[in-house]
Amino acid sequence: xxxxNQVTQFVISGLATGSIYALIGLSFAIIFNSTGIxxxxxxxxxxxxxxxxxxxxxxxxxxxxxxxxxxxxVTTVIGIVFExxxxxxxxxxxxxxxxxxTIGASILIRGLVMLLWGKDTxxxxxxxxxxxxxxxGATLLPQHLWIFGVTVLVIIGCRxxxxxxxxxxxxxxxxxxxxxxxxxxxxxxxxxxxxxxxxAAVGALAGVIIAPLTMTxxxxxxxxxxxxxxxxxxxxxxxGLGTVLGGLILGTLESLGAGLISSGYKxxxxxxxxxxxxxxxxxxxxxxxxxxxx
Amino acid sequence: MKSDRIKFLVFALVVLxxxxxxxxxxxxxxxxxxxxxxxxxxxxxxxxxxxGQISLGQAAFFGLxxxxxxxxxxxxxxxxxxxxxxxxxCVGLFAFAIGFPVLRLKGHYLAMATLxxxxxxxxxxxxxxxxxxxxxxxxxxxxxxxxxxxxDSDLKNYYLVWVFALxxxxxSLNLVNSRFGRGLRAIHDSEIAARVxxxxxxxxxxxxxxxxxxxxxxxxxxxxxxxxFISPNSFGFHFSVEILTMIxxxxxxxxxxxxxxxxxxxxxxEMLRTFQDYDIIVYGLLLxxxxxxxxxxxxxxxxxxxxxxxxxxxxxxxxxA
Numbered sequence: 001x002x003x004x005n006q007v008t009q010f011v012i013s014g015l016a017t018g019s020i021y022a023l024i025g026l027s028f029a030i031i032f033n034s035t036g037i038x039x040x041x042x043x044x045x046x047x048x049x050x051x052x053x054x055x056x057x058x059x060x061x062x063x064x065x066x067x068x069x070x071x072x073x074v075t076t077v078i079g080i081v082f083e084x085x086x087x088x089x090x091x092x093x094x095x096x097x098x099x100x101x102t103i104g105a106s107i108l109i110r111g112l113v114m115l116l117w118g119k120d121t122x123x124x125x126x127x128x129x130x131x132x133x134x135x136x137g138a139t140l141l142p143q144h145l146w147i148f149g150v151t152v153l154v155i156i157g158c159r160x161x162x163x164x165x166x167x168x169x170x171x172x173x174x175x176x177x178x179x180x181x182x183x184x185x186x187x188x189x190x191x192x193x194x195x196x197x198x199x200a201a202v203g204a205l206a207g208v209i210i211a212p213l214t215m216t217x218x219x220x221x222x223x224x225x226x227x228x229x230x231x232x233x234x235x236x237x238x239x240g241l242g243t244v245l246g247g248l249i250l251g252t253l254e255s256l257g258a259g260l261i262s263s264g265y266k267x268x269x270x271x272x273x274x275x276x277x278x279x280x281x282x283x284x285x286x287x288x289x290x291x292x293x294x
Numbered sequence: 295m296k297s298d299r300i301k302f303l304v305f306a307l308v309v310l311x312x313x314x315x316x317x318x319x320x321x322x323x324x325x326x327x328x329x330x331x332x333x334x335x336x337x338x339x340x341x342x343x344x345x346g347q348i349s350l351g352q353a354a355f356f357g358l359x360x361x362x363x364x365x366x367x368x369x370x371x372x373x374x375x376x377x378x379x380x381x382x383x384c385v386g387l388f389a390f391a392i393g394f395p396v397l398r399l400k401g402h403y404l405a406m407a408t409l410x411x412x413x414x415x416x417x418x419x420x421x422x423x424x425x426x427x428x429x430x431x432x433x434x435x436x437x438x439x440x441x442x443x444x445x446d447s448d449l450k451n452y453y454l455v456w457v458f459a460l461x462x463x464x465x466s467l468n469l470v471n472s473r474f475g476r477g478l479r480a481i482h483d484s485e486i487a488a489r490v491x492x493x494x495x496x497x498x499x500x501x502x503x504x505x506x507x508x509x510x511x512x513x514x515x516x517x518x519x520x521x522x523f524i525s526p527n528s529f530g531f532h533f534s535v536e537i538l539t540m541i542x543x544x545x546x547x548x549x550x551x552x553x554x555x556x557x558x559x560x561x562x563x564e565m566l567r568t569f570q571d572y573d574i575i576v577y578g579l580l581l582x583x584x585x586x587x588x589x590x591x592x593x594x595x596x597x598x599x600x601x602x603x604x605x606x607x608x609x610x611x612x613x614x615a
Contacts, residue, residue: 038402089586095401096348100542100585103350103535108578115572222531226413229406264421271410278407279395 008138010259011252016144016213018251019151023206024228025235025243026158027199032237033175034195037098041082041106043225044113045200048075049207050216051113054122064127072204078109079200083193106221114218124211143212150209154202155244161198171195203228223267227254230274236284246285302467305550306460313452322448324564326520329455331556333462333513335540336549337506342538343547344470345502346482347397348405351412352537355507357419357529358385359514364432364524365425374438378515382508389507393500412534419526431525438519451520458516462509466549469505478502482547532574539577542584545591554592 024046031039052071056062062070086101093101127146132139162168173181174191182188207216207224214220227250234246250270258266277285313322338352362381366372372380396407419426426432438445438454445454469475480488481495489495518524536559544555563573588595 038406040405086582086586096342096346097585097589099348099402099405100538101582103538104578104581104585106578107535107574108582111572111575111578115575226406226409233403233406262421265417268414268417268421271414274410275407275414278399278403278410282399282403 005137006259007256008136010255012135012138012140012144014252014255015248016147016251017210017255018231018248019147020206020210020224020247021227021231021250022244022247023151023154023202024224025231025247026155027203027206028229028232029235029237029243030158030199030202031195032232034171035087035192036095037087037102038229039199040099040102040225041109042199042203042228043221043223044106044109045075045079045203045221046207046210046224046228047113047216047218047221048078048109049204050124050211050220051117051122051207051218052204053208053211054124054216055117057124064125068205068208071208072201075204075207076197076200079196080193082200083196087192087196088189106225110218110221117218119218121215121217123215124208126212127209141213143209147209147213150205151244154205155241158198158202159240167191167194226274227270230270230277233274233277233282234285236286238284242284242286249285298467298471302464305463309456309460310453313449317449319448322452324560326448326452326455328553328557328560329452329459330513330517330520331537331540331560332553333459334510334537335544335552335556336462336466337509338537339541339544339546339548339552340466340469340478340502341506343541343545343551344475344482345478345499347499347503348401348408348538349503349506350405350409350531350534350538351415352506352510353529353531353533354412354415355385355389355510356514356517356533357415357526358388359511360518360524360529361419361426361432361514362511363515364435364518367519368432368435369425374436374515374519378512381515382511385511386504386508389504390500393503394496397496397499397503409531409534412531416526416530419529426526429526431523432518433523435518435522435524437522438516445519455516455520458512462512463549463553470549474498474501479547536577539581541591542581543591545593546589548591548593551591551593558592 024042027045028038028042031037031042049071052074053067056067056070057064060067060070082105086105087098090097090101126141126143128142130141130143132141133145134140160168162172170181170186171191171194173184173186174188178188181191206228210216210224228247231247231250232243234250235242235244237243250273253273254266254269257269261269313325316322316325334352334356337355338349341347341349359381362384363374363377366377366381367374392411396404396411399407420429422428443450445451470478477488477493477495477498480491480493481498485495514529540555540559541552542555543558544553545551559577562576584591590598
């Protein structure tokens, strides 16, 4: 019984971090689908969400909701600047160049945050207290509920946007075939910019809602970004349910592994899963294989 | 071919003479690390600049070399030279084994997979405390020695490291001008076309990956004997990115470019002491601006700049006459 309670506890916290990975995975997939770029700076958007909220809250003394909105807005602007300055000037860039540039952007953002706010780990207060709620012998924090709620809302929002609005459909058209999309009058450049806007906002939001649970600092983006990428890979780089499932599975496995095997190897578990999937099913867990295009 | 040989001889001569006027001071110490970083950059450049395959886990192989030698010589009292060979062989086998699944991946996926390998290895350095000393590091590693000659001063270590480095530079120069090197460049341009032409792309990619890993591991062994202390922080993702920055600045696909990049990026933080941890801001800016404006690196950029200046002068002379 003791073990069962423990496992329930690990699964709950695993699902919560898994939701975060799912959101980050979605933000990876949104940019990838409209540009073919894996944005190595994605984790920095997540970090910025948390760090900027704490800054707005503690230094600017904004109320929580305004602080969150400000943080997401500023991160989005940074996403736009990044796209304008580092992605757009490159015509016919090879994947290699894009990898190097986005890595450059990620360490640049990380360095600037360290310069402005130092290296200290900071905590964001939980949105609605820390009184635990007892569920099936395990405890659930109010923040967990916030995470689940926001994740569900973002996923529904993304779904509505991509399936039922002109802009969303145009972005999907770009991901299927950029040239054809261009021919029917879609401004591909604007859609690329849009994808950075949405992706930065979703990433930042993920960073905000996880910050009360895990603390935040200038360097949390690397790990969160990589795990989000892992979730996206598991879902086959789609912006749909596959990525969400991937995130939840990853979060749960990681939490169980950390709890039952060793917490020191927690991050190694995620990367081991990442490698395994890249080696065995690079097209994702839920997709059929595609043949290589020449 | 002959001019290549002369170029290398001049380079080697400069390398061997440089420390003499410095008389073993602080700069000599910095130049030891230029030598180590040059080979690390060169290893990655063979893989990335020539074969077009990225690796964000180079620091892991460097670290495996350092920890392998460190642990074998301190805890198990093995002869440092034997340890170095054993570690190089083991790291080579490890790279060869993971090379097949890893290098089947392309582009972003390859970058992520190599990064993953690097992070896992780094976590292992931190967590296997009994073997590696964990985050607090491993100390008391002996200096290398040949007979009664112990490499215990900066000047001696300079020559030790640079003899190895020159050897590997020469090897790389020969390699890139061989059939193997042409095969690598063919893979870079189009892997499918290369395979159609009879290049065994899959095997060659793994071979060059293994070579770069072994080069890094040997430098890791030297590093641990020069430093006599190592800790996991020196072998993390940050250092892998630093190696990448070196070759992007120096020049992708250029042997001497790797050395130039290593020289600049090792001297830069030393000269800008006030930067300390903030050097990553400079690296970030360099990676972005160099890739956008000077994708060939300084090795290509400087001659291009000179060429632009020289004909301009000729035109002016012509109009005067």
